[in-house]
Amino acid sequence: MKLRTIASAALAALLGAGAALAEEEKQVNLFFWPSYIPDELLERFTKETGIAITMDIYDTNEALLAKLQAGAAGYDVVIPSGYIVPTMIQAGLLQKFDAPSLPNGGNIAPGFADPEFDPGRQYTAPYMWGTTGLVYDSAGTDVELPESWSVFFEPGPLSGKVAALDDEVEVFNAAAYYLGIDKCTEDPREGQQILDLLSAQKPHLLLYGSSGTIDRVLAGEVTMHHIWNGAAHRVRKARDTARYIYPKEGITQWADNLAIPTGAEHPENAKIFIDFLMKPENVAEITNFTGYMNAISGSEPYLTPEIAADPAVNMPAEYADRLRPGRECSPAARDLRNRIWTRLKK
Amino acid sequence: MSTAASVAGRRRAGLAAPAILCIAFFMGGPMCIMVFVSLVERAPDGGVIWGNFTTDAYKQFLFEENLLGETTLNADYLRIYLRSALLAGFTVLATLIVGFPTAMYIAMQHPRRRALLIFFLSLPFWVNLLVRNYAWLLLLRANGLLDQAAMALRLTSEPLNILYSNTAIAIGLTYSFLPLMVLPIYAAMEKFDFSLVEAAFDLGASRWQALMHVIVPGVKGGIVAGCLLVFIPGLGSYVTPVLLGGSKSLMIGNLIETQFAAARNWPFGAALAFVLLMMVMAAALLRAALLRKSRRAKSSNP
Amino acid sequence: MYVYLYIPLLILIVFSFNGGRMATIWEGFSLRWYAEVMQSDQFRAATVNSLVVASCAAFLATTLATLAALGFRGRPIRGQGMMVPFLSFPLVIPEIVTAVATLIFFISIGVPLGMVGLIAAHTVFCIPFAFITIKARMDVMDDTLEQAANDLYADPRRTFFSVTLPLLWPAILAGFILAFIVSLDDFVISLFLAGPSSTTLPIYMFGMMRLGVTPAVNAVSTILLVMSVLFVLIAAWINRMQRK
Missing domain, CATH: 3.40.190.10 (Periplasmic binding protein-like II)
Structure with missing residues (x-):
């Protein structure tokens, strides 16, 4: 299973979502906090992979929990905060995808690779903190x-x-x-x-x-x-x-995470998207846009000087x-x- | 003849059936489920445990356990309900004071002008509720446009500090619901025969007497409908207290919302909603009683 | 009175053309916020969703309301005294109660959250608005023309389509427009019931406002306002054409 995941993800990265995923339509449905990712990055993702993006928004972790509990199927990527992740895993709302096994999974910063709420990052990948x-x-x-x-x-x-x-x-x-x-x-x-x-x-x-x-x-x-x-x-x-x-x-200290709900319609595309966001230059773009720090090693050179120099973001x-x-x-x-x-x- | 009539009646009832069934299913169903949810046990992480019946949610509305494990009366929720009702009542009063003369003015215009005035009256109502509140936020904030205007006119040298208070909520609600008051009153006045007023003047009535004894009884139905239409959304308002009130005191709508969000207590949220529904029903029953009384008064004193 | 009604809107519109980042401090005329909003995929998707939901809900609600109003015409049928107020039932329930109850209801009967559920819920709360408008017109409508058609041996169907419907048309249209706008405006119910790819304009705007109030919010509001006014004007225009 794991091997297949790695293989398919690697292949996807190489071919830009190629033949192995032919059965999934080229789409990924995001369920995000408002204004939490720059539009330009989403456009670039679509251009690079050919996967179209739809975006819906929610405003509290509890709203996300309630929606998923209510059986809202079809969201492919959601971003729960750390504290609510165990509840969601326990309720069977998230699926395993083993973030470190994705091609860019090795980029996760050491302090974020094994969080208490999701040991070994089986269900989530880090987003902003x-x-x-x-x-x-x-x-x-x-x-x-x-x-x-x-x-x-x-x-x-x-x-x-x-x-x-x-x-x-x-x-x-x-x-x-x-x-x-x-x-x-x-x-x-x-x-x-x-x-x-x-x-x-x-x-x-x-x-x-x-x-x-x-x-x-x-x-x-x-x-x-x-x-x-x-x-x-x-x-x-x-x-x-x-x-x-x-x-x-x-x-x-809060930490938001990328996760794939159980009812996702495009789980393979979701992995491609999450992997895309673990690339240092991509995630740096999000940090530059949101003003929140990411948890990906190697993103520092891509940060704007004003972000890097601001103690509010780049904590001393x-x-x-x-x-x-x-x-x-x-x-x-x-x-x-x-x-x-x-x-x-x- | 009677069978033909009943066939026609049945056919006509058939026409009304889809709408009735649609509302019965999509409104009645949710209301029943809601009452049901308010009577079962909550699941610890949101949601409910369907089989386990309990009245905990309603007990929580009135009572709490103190430190010693004794049950004492808890007035917090009642206060929130009372405040919401007072604020909604105040909004009704304010819209009535502004809306009644407006409706009367419009009703006394030339018919073509009337249509235009009504159009311009209801236009702001078609603007999204969020937007209307947001516009007031821009106006009322400290050193905002109202303050700047007042200072430029030398009416005041200090910021007025209206925003983030119950006053601001009242202003926002009054603004939002004004058309709901004016339209029913106007509709009643359009049918009202203003020659009755002239007759009253001829009989020596003062303006005030003519208003209170001739016009107001004549358009009573419109006034009551308007009051109800303003009171109900006022009671359940959710956006205005957050945006204009600075969220310093909870209203019913916000209280219910937190039960489904941070508190994850669905049965209590459903119970709170049910109590609110009962308040609204009480207001509607009061209206029906008022109308019946006025009708009876009319028929006994033609 | 009208000054009180319009000043906030005027300010809103003026500041949507503000060149600066701040919603309250004027920094010169600019269309940049409109450009920014128009380019956003999310805005376009939300607009499409809103229009789809509003059109479907308004169409369904108006159809049901028209049928019901026709059913209540003439001599009262048994139970009419109960049925007419029942049709305004959704109007007297606070939005937050409807939203919460419908969410739980949809979960328990297995309706997936999304466009279909959203349209169903919107249809229900739009029915009273359409019904009241159409019924009011019907109550004052003269039935002599229909009587005449009957006397001339027009079959009921023909009478309905060539006499009743044209007479009723302005009210049906007005009911449709009202329902459409009420649906377009709804926020609380939509927020609770939205599913994947069914974010509507008010939800989108709420998200924008959480981050901060930039003139972009004003721009979206102005676009919404213009859309509403446009629909009303079209309705008025059709209405006038009909009368000619």
Whole structure:
């Protein structure tokens, strides 16, 4: 089986999806986050392989999970975040394709080759990874702020000029890091502590919002924004006084992955597509477009200088021990979290 | 004769059948399944366990377990429902205040002009709801266009800070649903005989009296229909609270959505939807009762 | 009143021609966002999907609604008092409830998510809009012409096609247009029920807005607006031709 996979993939790479795959129509259906891959790259893929692409979008991992659970067959490539991968594997929603065995599979960076959520990369290949931290405009603060969540939860002079992501998990996790509590806690007492912190912070927030984050900082609506680092990079590109913070209490590291659902109609084309995205020069193009780092060795020479030089994207090594990988919590922990979120916004 | 009539009646019922069946299947089916889902046990990772019946979802709506394992009343969800209802009620009031005079103005125009005015009134309604909200976002944001205009006119020197508040939600909802209020009132007024108003004036009625005792009763059906048409989508609004309200307080629509997303609690989401449905049904029943009362009043006092 | 209605739209349109990246800061006239949007395969695919769903749903809904309205003509049939309000049932259910319930329903009866399910769901919530429009016209329609046709021994079919249908045509068209626009506008139900290759324009736009509000969003909105207005104008024009 494995041999055949290798052979067919290699052949496909050589012939550009040739005779071995004749039985599959030349199409691949992507189900992606919005604006997560440049159109030019998709066009180049079609030109090189003759495989046409259709693109549909979703906006949360849970939406993806629900859609696949609902039996939405026909998607060939999806990009679940790491924390939800075990749930999806367990539910039988993903198929094995053994990413390292693909022609470009050897390019996976060592730190990403054997993740906890998918040992040995049997079901997934790495896509982008990033962090969820804080961005602020130092022109609006006059001073450089300390690298701590304290500036976010107790904003002091920035009160009313701060925005949080409208994301239950991200907001809860940030509070948990700051208080030194396990983000998957099931203890109602710890939950109460987190709620107290968030309730005290709420009057100082202008809003909770996950869309239009970049624009909001650039327009001066807020001085500080709880933000994904790729968006922070785009802010920094437009405003050189903007700074990205890796809080010392801990920062969520998330990793998105390419995967093939069980109901895929074109699994062979999906492999060709995934392999295409593990080529250093191709994946570098995505990093340049999204502002998120990839997990492919050898992509560095193809990055634009501004990406390579931005600590928000190309994380300085000294911050590595602050990273906290995203994790799937138990149903009891999720319930507690949702109750706190609801009570916060009651 | 009676058999011929019943054959014709059956044939005509046959004409209506496809539409009825279509709605019964694609609306009735989902509603039944939804009630069913709200009564079964949840699966830990989303979805449900079909065979296991429980009323946990409805208990969760009202009660929670405290730290000691005791069951106490939990008012969080009720508050969210109440807030949504108040906001929808306010939207009804605002659209009524703006929409009623508009409908009256249009109804009193020349018929050709009427058609044009109605066309221009409903035009913005055909613009995507997301877009309409987004346009208000551009207008209301701090240092946005409204602020710039107000400052240029020296009305204020500070940003107004309207965006991301319940006020902003109310403005957005009022804007979105205005045509739903104006159109039914206008439809009723078009049939209304305005010579009755003149008669009232001749009898010495003041403008206010003429309005309250002649016009309003005459177009009551339109007003009630308009209120209902605005109240229902207002209650279930989902996009406006997120975009214009800054998501600081949950509305019913957002609450239901999180149960299917982050919380992965389908039975609770279905139960929340069912409670919302009951609220809407109550509003519809209230309307029916009002109409029946006015009809009875009319027939007893011709 | 009309100023209040139109200012937001006007601003939206003006800023779609903004040369800069920001949706609120004017940086000179440019068509670059239109060019960018038009070149996007995703935008074109979403437009096609939206048009297909809206046309199919509007056609089916109008057909069903017309039949139903014809059935309710003249002397009330048994159960009509219940059936007429029942046809507006989808109108009184909040969209989020419909979306959630239909999703669960489709899963449990095995309807795959995608265009077919989307069209079915859209048809259902479009029926009331078409029905109310057509029924309103029928209620005020004079039946003397039909009586005359009958008296002249036209068979029922002929009466229907040469008398009833032409009289009813403007209302059917209006119902179709209304249904079409309602379908084109729908977001929540579509988001829940969309499957592979069935992303519609509002979903596509929602995705664009998540990333940030660039004038490209304004450009898409303006295109949508122009499309809606165009359809209404065509309808009005056909209507006038009919009358002549």
